[in-house]
Amino acid sequence: MWIAELPSFIYFYLGALLLPLLRGWGRNLVLLAIPLVSGFFLWQLPEGEHWQVTLLGFELTPFYTDRLSVLFGYVFHIAAFIAIVYALHVRDLLQQVASLMYAGSALGAVFSGDLISLFVFWEMLAVTSVFLVFARRTERAYRSGMRYLMIQVMSGLLLLVGVILYVQASGSLRFDFIGLEHVGTAGLASWLIFIAIGIKCAFPFLHTWLTDAYPESTPTGTIFLSAFTTKVAVYALARGYPGTELLIYIGAVMTCFPIFYAVIENDLRRVLAYSLINQVGFMVVGIGIGTALAVNGAVAHAFNDVIFKGLLFMSMGAVLHMTGKINGSELGGLYKSMPKTTILCIVGAASISAFPLFSGFVSKSMVMTAALNNGYNVIWLMLLFASAGVFHHAGIKIPYFAFFAHDSGIRTSEPPTNMLIAMTIAAVLCVAIGVYPEMVYSLLPHDVDYTPYDTTHVLAQLQLLFFSALAFVWLNQRGLYPPELPSVNLDVEWFYRRLLPRLFEFIMGLFWSLNEVLRQTIKRFLSALGNHIHTHSGPQGILAKTWPTGRVVFWVAMILAAFLILSLY
């Protein structure tokens, strides 16, 4: 094995080790070079197993490539490069090391040929990414990061137990199709692995780590976060559970419920976090349907989503970086001072909304078509509703409340050049893939015979989007659109952020009041005892009285007399 066949994660991990030794331009050069070099070697690499090691009697394949994993490998390299350019102005070793390690772990996870390697990188993803949340260096981010870490580690533990049971039952370490059809131990194992992936994939009720932690990260950290963890989970589902019908329903719920939250959420990066779940929902539906077209659509959408969601997070990060504000209620009118950022944000918004000629359109329509072709009519309607909804909150709300709406009076300037360059790269990719979808189609795991650009599709999509926008305009002009308000909206996290602490408080309260009652009772008993002793033995007590000598002599004489009388008989 020579340098060109090194697993991708090695470049990133070695780079992370190198960073503390370098400063200024040297460090930036290494940061930029790593995804380029690693990506180049990956591009040159033929498919197959590239590295095998035997550890404790287990045959591990930490570097296995096929069409599916290579596609994720490419997009992770692109995302890492864009995010590194975006963060080039940051002088924070913690963030730089954490982001390289995190990107490397994501690459390690998608190239894991066996379940044990997968578990190792699964945990590495959690422990490296949490530092991007901590890096905000506020009490709020610290608490959020701890919650994030706990949930991620829980996912890792479930995966570990699932893997151990699965390997015992099936005798194979290979990470390949698992499915939920097993019975007995293997059945339990497959469910545990499924739930572990589900946590990272932000399934409904397991999603709040994402909407909690991502908006608390630094402006640059969120770009890394949004790219990797959920997409690794999507990859794991596509490899382990394609065609699992349950995923269709889970995915459909994921597309629909977050858009309601997104409409009323004030923190614009949290709006994007909700819309991230919505987009992952489309991928999960595609994997659940499991046909060649559907899986292709799902992974193509993952590819595009990494780029356009990154672009949207970058534009909001730029707003946060320049103004220090991210709440919709405090922003508005920024198009005057940040015109370039505004245009780049609108490109991202058009892509996520799946406007024709933008990247979202060429992949999302594959999943929708697959749902319709396979007779999932209700699911199709839900996806259609979610498509309109995502345009509503991510396509219109984000640019509108940040850059237009009422003038907030904030006057700032464009973000640093490196941020603008990173956003421009992402925006160019969004349009390029939209105009020339073969760029992504040629990488897809199955052969595709799909043309997104026919009159029917384009017209239907344009109608859907324009009339969704019309609804926004109408509601806004009627004053029916909910204003941006500083608020917190209760989500599933309420259970562990409010109910559990309150329950703990209640139980502790009970314990302490019981403690108080016991203390009082014992105290009262002791003081009663003291009083009792005092009455008999105190200065006035009968037992403490001093007797005159004469009376004692009398009583002694009486006792002696009694003995005398007794001795006579």
Next chain:
Amino acid sequence: MMNSDSPGFFDKPANVKRVLRVFYACCALLLIMDVVIHRHVVHPWETLIGFYPLYGFLGCVVLVLLAKVMRKVLMRDEDFYDHQPRVVDLVTDKKDGAESEASDVDR
């Protein structure tokens, strides 16, 4: 780059009106195209004239109105989660005032 302090393009109501008028024209055009263009459809509902426009419009109106109802149930103050009991405060006897101190640390 335009001067930040001069009134922007959208500060003039006439401009906003102009943009909206173009937008309405696009909507009308798309609706008319529904009749003009022959479409190959998979689902019977797709054949209904104006299915996609109507679905998009109604979908979004329902979305926003439902979200407004959700707000009534789910919306709390911005610092809702910041009033957390701390174990330290619970274990020591100073139960009163513990909450306000916790929020001081958070903010």
